[in-house]
Amino acid sequence: MALKAGIVGLPNVGKSTLFNALAKANVEAANYPFATIKPNTGIVAVPDVRLDKLTSMFKPERKIAAAIEFFDIAGLVKGASKGEGLGNQFLGHIRECEAIVEVVRCFGDPDIIHVEQSVDSKRDMEIIDLELAMADLEAVKRRKDKVATKAKTSKDVSTMFEYETLAKFEAQLQQGLPLRSLTLSEPEQAYGFLEIHMLTLKPILFVANVSESDIIAPEVNKEYQAVIDYAKAQNAMAIPISCALEAQIAQLDDEEQMAFLSSYGLNTSGLDRLVHASYRLLRLATFFTVGADECRAWTFKLGMKAPQCAGIIHTDFERGFIKAEVYHYDDIIKHGSEAAIKVAGKLRLEGKEYRVQDGDVIFFKFNV
Numbered sequence: 223m224a225l226k227a228g229i230v231g232l233p234n235v236g237k238s239t240l241f242n243a244l245a246k247a248n249v250e251a252a253n254y255p256f257a258t259i260k261p262n263t264g265i266v267a268v269p270d271v272r273l274d275k276l277t278s279m280f281k282p283e284r285k286i287a288a289a290i291e292f293f294d295i296a297g298l299v300k301g302a303s304k305g306e307g308l309g310n311q312f313l314g315h316i317r318e319c320e321a322i323v324e325v326v327r328c329f330g331d332p333d334i335i336h337v338e339q340s341v342d343s344k345r346d347m348e349i350i351d352l353e354l355a356m357a358d359l360e361a362v363k364r365r366k367d368k369v370a371t372k373a374k375t376s377k378d379v380s381t382m383f384e385y386e387t388l389a390k391f392e393a394q395l396q397q398g399l400p401l402r403s404l405t406l407s408e409p410e411q412a413y414g415f416l417e418i419h420m421l422t423l424k425p426i427l428f429v430a431n432v433s434e435s436d437i438i439a440p441e442v443n444k445e446y447q448a449v450i451d452y453a454k455a456q457n458a459m460a461i462p463i464s465c466a467l468e469a470q471i472a473q474l475d476d477e478e479q480m481a482f483l484s485s486y487g488l489n490t491s492g493l494d495r496l497v498h499a500s501y502r503l504l505r506l507a508t509f510f511t512v513g514a515d516e517c518r519a520w521t522f523k524l525g526m527k528a529p530q531c532a533g534i535i536h537t538d539f540e541r542g543f544i545k546a547e548v549y550h551y552d553d554i555i556k557h558g559s560e561a562a563i564k565v566a567g568k569l570r571l572e573g574k575e576y577r578v579q580d581g582d583v584i585f586f587k588f589n590v
Contacts, residue, residue, distance in 0.1 A: 225521070227427075227500050228293040228319035231376045232346050233337045236431040236465035238262075241294035243468040244493055249500055268501065268508070269494050270519055272551050272581065276510060277517045279554070288519040293319055315369055317419050321503050322426040323463070323496070324350060328445035329372040329433040332475045340496040343430070343445040347452050352398045354421040359395035362388050365418055387413055391420070402426065404455045425503045429496065437464040438487050456568040461499050463492035507580035510551065511535070528576045532586040542590035546572045551581040 229237050245264025267287040277285045295315045316322065326343045327336065338345065366388040372378070373385035387410050394404050400422035401414060414420040430449040432440050440446045440462035453460035471479050471491050472488050483491060501507075505524045509531060510517065528548075532542030553568040554560065563569050578584070 225290045225321060225500055225504055225506060226293065226319050227290060227321045227323050227503075228294050228295045228316050229323045229325060230316060231325040232327070232349065234335055235325045235346070237325045238294055239344050239461070239469050240325055240429065240431070240496075241292060243465065243472040244292050244496070253575050264292050264294075266290050266292055266493075266497060268519065268521075270496055270508060272508075273510065273517060273519045275555065276512050276551070276583070279559075280514065280517055282512070282514055282517045284516050286518040287515060288521045290497055292323070313354070313421065316354070316421055316424075317318055320352065320424065321500065322421075322424050323429055323500065324426055325429045326445075326449050328430045328443055328449065328462075329435075329436070330537040341445060344448045344452060347428070348398075350392050351400050351422070355395045355398050355400055358401065359392065360419050361418060361420070362391045362395060366392060383409070384413065393420070400456060402458065408522070425558055426456070426458045427496075427499055427503050428458060430460060430462045432462050432464045434464050434467045434486075437462060437467060437492070459503060461492070461495055463496060465492075467494050507578075509578050509580070509582045509584050512583055514541070522578060524580070526578055527574060528572055528578055528584075528586075529574050531578045531584070532588065535586070538590045539586050539588045542588035543574060544587040546576065546587065547585040548572050548576070548582050550579070551583060554583065 224580050229241055231237050241262060241264060244266050246264075267289055270287060273285065273287055275389045293315060298405065324347070326346055327341055328343050330341050338349075360501050369381055369385050369388070376382075390404070390410070391401060391414060394401055401420050402423055402425075404415070413425070414423045428444045428449050430440065430443075430479070432446055433445050436443045436446070443462075446462055449460050467486070468491060471482055472484055472493070479491065481541045483489065501521075506521050507524050508519045509522060510519055512518075520534055522534060529540045529543040532543050532546070549560070549568050553563050555565070557563050557566050557568065560569070
């Protein structure tokens with residue numbers, strides 16, 4: 223299971239610069255709108271010191287990290303929902319993603335054109351929200367028209383639920399407001415997200431792109447503060463990153479990166495914070511499989527049971543699931559080996575109802 227996140231924003235806010243740093247790819251980062259027409263994609267390993275330590279203990283032939291797939295989607299502009307710029311094409315690319323990473327410009331630079339002629343992070347976020355809301359509104363109206371007659375003439379419970387949910391969505395979207403700021407029941411949430419793929423229901427992470435000088439103390443940047451306030455109002459997440467700085471860091475080896483970060487008074491790169499924040503965005507976690515051949519991190523959604531996690535490795539594992547031998551990463555760090563874990567009584571046999579925890583080390587038993 224890999225998270226697919228689309229990087230969006232107005233033109234020239236730093237999207238492609240951020241993507242270049244993430245994927246260490248040579249994506250064009252030009253100083254004009256629509257430099258990115260097709261969504262560039264990059265697979266990014268999830269940094270995890272736990273996997274590194276397990277690998278040093280088991281000394282396997284290979285180490286495989288969990289991964290996130292990022293899509294660099296071209297800049298949206300006012301009127302994108304009506305086809306302005308290359309709007310409809312870009313909105314389609316966003317619809318294919320599970321989460322949205324919205325880059326918001328929070329720095330001033332006269333040499334970098336702003337499509338709205340000035341830096342105003344709140345205005346920019348409102349533009350993106352409005353375009354996504356209008357695209358959702360159009361989809362909701364089409365669907366509502368299709369079920370309206372049946373809803374009025376039939377007492378079918380599922381049809382009535384669909385019609386009433388669409389009416390609720392429509393009232394919110396007509397105000398230009400995202401659906402994520404609505405209080406929704408689980409069935410309404412599932413319908414909007416899974417059935418009709420509402421853009422404004424997708425989990426969103428706001429990335430405040432600040433200058434190199436502001437990254438040490440971003441709270442002094444009023445545009446960053448506006449991003450934080452806007453995110454809180456939507457129950458969303460926001461983090462500060464200097465995309466220009468991250469582009470420089472990405473060109474260095476690990477040792478050089480640490481020295482470079484230290485010179486800015488930082489412990490971790492913005493990219494690491496972005497990847498981990500993206501994980502939290504979708505309530506993702508990691509379990510591990512270990513052995514002489516391979517140590518591997520696997521991504522799962524919190525709340526998944528052991529057979530479902532077994533199925534992430536292979537469908538046969540889920541179909542023929544018998545038991546799972548489980549211990550936690552913390553226990554092997556404390557006791558030093560699997561043999562010592564067994565002596566300490568920390569190795570458990572879990573069945574089909576066990577909900578896997580972040581940091582579990584698992585060996586699945588199955589028979590097909």
